[in-house]
Amino acid sequence: MNRKERQEPLELKYFRFLEGRMHLSPEEKRQYTNAQKGFEGEITFDRWIEQNLSTDHLLIKGLLLEHKGELFQIDTLLIFSWQIYLFNVKNHAGDYYINGEKWHFMSGAEIKSPLLQLQRSDFLLRQLLRKLGTTTPIEPSLVFIHPEFILYNAPPQFPIIFSSQLNRFKKKLNSKPSKIERKHEILVERLVSLHLDHSPHTRWPDYDYQTLKKGVICVTCGTFMSEKERKWICSSCGNQESNEAAIMRNVEAFTFLFPNAKITTNTIYEWCGVKGSASKVKRVLSKNFRRFSHGKGSYYG
Ligand SMILES: [Zn+2]
CATH class of the missing domain: 1.10.10 (Arc Repressor Mutant, subunit A)
Structure with a gap:
């Protein structure tokens, strides 16, 4: 059962409404594309969950939480009676490699480690869930949803699910009996009530009314109608x-x-x-x- 609809990230909304009305710098265009791809990846994974899981579960799509003054984001929280899965979904495509703790494009440029981000969310979520009195075990995972993503040198023990492993993962999830009880429902209600609407770290381009282009923009192709x-x-x-x-x-x-x-x-x-x-x-x-x-x-x- 889905307990919270996924909201379009605020950042993406700004870009969607500003695109075509003002000049975006290459950096802003990159930020926009990344936000779009990330959101599409999350939606793809939502659909996968909805179409593939056959046992009792609760699903929370997107949480922004705060614990002890620290903000953390969870792309997807999937609750079975036997386990809580914390997923951060990545929609990277192409070839990447890992060198020690660092993650790189094949070209060598470093990217922010998705694993560190996951570990941080996991750490804070565990503390929060303990405070809320939950004893169900938690398992964090990075989901690389894009079928054309390759990560060289990834150690097998890393908490990663590649898109080519989703089918086996589905079998694992569906093979264990799960019975959602009132206590799980209460936990989900608590988490959803703690969800923050937007992060103070959200960045979007500076704009003002006078300089924005006025008109009606085509939703299909972005041309003024x-x-x-x-x-x-x-x-x-x-x-x-x-x-x-x-x-x-x-x-x-x-x-x-x-x-x-x-x-x-x-x-x-x-x-x-x-x-x-x-x-x-x-x-x-x-x-x-x-x-x-x-x-x-x-x-x-
Ligand atoms: Zn058009």
């Missing part, structure tokens, strides 16, 4: 979107990027780069929000 009566049309890929869907999608971006700004017909008209009559914006806002009058103007909320 043009309006045509009650539709928005992408000249690059042919994608069409109803006026309401396009405006609402852009209101979501606007309120995310500018949480303190008021939603008014004028601001959304400008943000979406509408050329024609403002009534098409007003119609969508009045349909989807409550209207508040405020002196001469009015806003939606």
